[in-house]
Amino acid sequence: MFQGGGVPLSWYLILSAILFSLGVAGFLFRKNIITVFMSIELMLNAVNLSFVAFSYKLQQVNGHIFAFFVMVVAAAEAAVGLAIILTVYKNRSSLDIDDVSEMKN
């Protein structure tokens, strides 16, 4: 099937798809705002795996640069997002996302 004991590239991409779907599931199903936020990090990690795998296929370093930028954006997002969560908790004394649903109507 594949020579020399290597791993097919598509397996990496399928693993990335599985992790991304798990992140989507966590984002949609969980009610704790911190867990929802961690699901977003899981999705970003899955996309990073795709970038690095495609970088291997094309034998270029560009995918690594994009993965690096995704990490930078994730760090900035985590800092701001957790500050927002702290503010929400200060005002609502709750981390349930259904308690912060004024924009629904």
Next chain:
Amino acid sequence: MDLFFFVVFAVVAIGGGVSVVLQTHPISSALSLVAVMGSLAVLYLLLGAEFIAMAQVIVYAGAIMVLFLFVIMLLNSGGETKPGRSAMVKVLGVPVLAGFVAIIAYVFSLSFNDTLAVHFGGFSDGSARSIGRAIFGAYLLPFEVTSVLILVAILGAVVLARKELD
């Protein structure tokens, strides 16, 4: 050996991902996410991305997850107590996502069924040297813009964390 490492750490990653979604307490989810990130770092090494693997361990597992754990402990929130989503989400959610994964896996296995196998050492351009050359060459402007982005994020975090809305 490649196949062995891939299977072991892919299983750890998927198990950790499932655990992130299914655990009710945020601390358990955060520790599962650390497991996912560690196994992804090993997979990056198998793909020849040394720099990204180290950055994954230091930035994600080291900095971002510590920030998460710090906030979870600061807020001291327990697990979820309220019941979950509506009936439609409970019934349709898992099958729809499984179908999504199946479609993507089918497309990937069709599109990439050429015999490109990933070997450890098959791509040796992921060192800090070549990443640095790319960042300070072709990607210099985006790299400098990210420094502005991080500055904005720092200011935003400080302003938000001390704001009193009443």
